[in-house]
Amino acid sequence: MERRSFFKIAAASTLAATAVGTAGPTLAQDKKFTIALIPGLTTDAFYITMRKGAEAAAKAVGADLVFQGAPDFNPVTQVPVLDAVIAKQPNAILIAPTDKTQLVQPLKKAADAGIPVFTVDTFIGTGVYQTGAGDADFPLSYIASDNILGGEIAARALATAIGDKGKVYVSNVKPGISTTDQREEGFKREMAKHSGIEVLETQFNEDDANKAASQLQAVFARNSDLAGVFGANLFSALGAANGVQQAGQSGKVRVVAFDAPTSIVDNIHSGLVDLAIAQHPAEIGYFGVMAAYAYLTGNSVPTAIGTGFTVIDKSNVADPNVAKFIYSD
Numbered sequence: 258m259e260r261r262s263f264f265k266i267a268a269a270s271t272l273a274a275t276a277v278g279t280a281g282p283t284l285a286q287d288k289k290f291t292i293a294l295i296p297g298l299t300t301d302a303f304y305i306t307m308r309k310g311a312e313a314a315a316k317a318v319g320a321d322l323v324f325q326g327a328p329d330f331n332p333v334t335q336v337p338v339l340d341a342v343i344a345k346q347p348n349a350i351l352i353a354p355t356d357k358t359q360l361v362q363p364l365k366k367a368a369d370a371g372i373p374v375f376t377v378d379t380f381i382g383t384g385v386y387q388t389g390a391g392d393a394d395f396p397l398s399y400i401a402s403d404n405i406l407g408g409e410i411a412a413r414a415l416a417t418a419i420g421d422k423g424k425v426y427v428s429n430v431k432p433g434i435s436t437t438d439q440r441e442e443g444f445k446r447e448m449a450k451h452s453g454i455e456v457l458e459t460q461f462n463e464d465d466a467n468k469a470a471s472q473l474q475a476v477f478a479r480n481s482d483l484a485g486v487f488g489a490n491l492f493s494a495l496g497a498a499n500g501v502q503q504a505g506q507s508g509k510v511r512v513v514a515f516d517a518p519t520s521i522v523d524n525i526h527s528g529l530v531d532l533a534i535a536q537h538p539a540e541i542g543y544f545g546v547m548a549a550y551a552y553l554t555g556n557s558v559p560t561a562i563g564t565g566f567t568v569i570d571k572s573n574v575a576d577p578n579v580a581k582f583i584y585s586d
Contacts, residue, residue: 290320290348292549294542295339297353297379299326302518302584303538304353307377309585310539311351314546322546323347330464332359343367349549351400351542353378357435361393368395373552377401377545378538379435386560397552400545400562402536404436407566408443408489411513412451414532414568415485418511422453423484426476428493430464437489440515444487454484462493469496470503477504485511491518498529517569518584525574533569535582540564 294311296304308324315322325342327334332355342350343366350367354360354376361381367374374396376384382393415425425448427441441459448456457476462469469492477483477500486501488494494514501510507528514521517535524530544562552558567582574580 293347295352296326306584307538307542310542332356404439405443408440409447412447419484425485426457428497429489466496470500473500491516
């Protein structure tokens with residue numbers, strides 16, 4: 258396995274590389290701003306950790322943070338929350354859009370109301386903003402992990418774990434979610450470099466761990482030489498891992514999980530999951546608030562800010578320098 262435990266796109270470097278002349282309104286820097294953070298869902302450890310990073314940044318700059326979201330990752334439930342937030346007229350909105358097309362027009366309402374929009378974790382359109390092209394380039398910045406890179410890291414780790422040979426597949430949620438689409442893209446891009454590995458058809462589970470488990474068993478029934486699976490999000494990974502266990506293939510079919518809540522520690526120790534790719538959601542929240550504050554105080558902001566990854570396995574899960582990237586509950 259690749260042993261570098263910390264894969265980071267330094268935010269400072271990204272700021273320098275992608276900064277553009279998008280300057281916010283010239284306002285007194287002692288003005289009290291209200292910044293709203295709308296997560297993909299409120300109950301997930303990833304977004305809870307993001308909120309803590311955002312709160313730390315808000316405290317540092319003297320802003321008020323409003324955290325409001327839906328209990329599930331669904332545009333049908335997220336849009337009413339967004340509408341309610343827009344009605345409160347915060348100074349800026351940070352949002353993890355639950356669909357890259359269905360949230361375009363609802364977010365355009367915020368921009369049309371004069372509220373600066375920043376996307377965190379997920380994006381709308383292509384995620385490339387301020388180009389003057391298309392109807393989804395109006396957000397000012399996209400603050401997130403580089404999910405294509407994360408998929409590549411997962412592929413390299415899995416390839417090493419299976420001895421660079423065998424059949425693998427991606428357990429994914431559904432098409433149209435920006436982050437998981439990109440993780441799959443990065444995984445397949447990297448695996449194309451490994452001639453001894455065959456990537457089977459992606460299985461979409463609608464974020465249902467039980468369905469992901471059944472799919473694993475069906476794939477294994479057709480491919481007795483299955484060597485590994487990449488779960489593009491946590492439910493996909495844990496569902497697939499349960500399927501591996503139910504098929505009696507623990508330790509033979511390797512499982513790489515994307516994301517690292519506290520439960521991942523027991524899953525790694527028990528062997529249910531072999532590897533976890535931890536994002537740094539606290540950094541996403543922190544830099545999101547800082548970007549919003551910079552814009553509101555008349556400073557230029559970058560159109561993209563990238564944060565890092567940490568690969569967690571049995572060899573390093575107890576290391577405090579690694580364990581700090583496990584998400585908060």
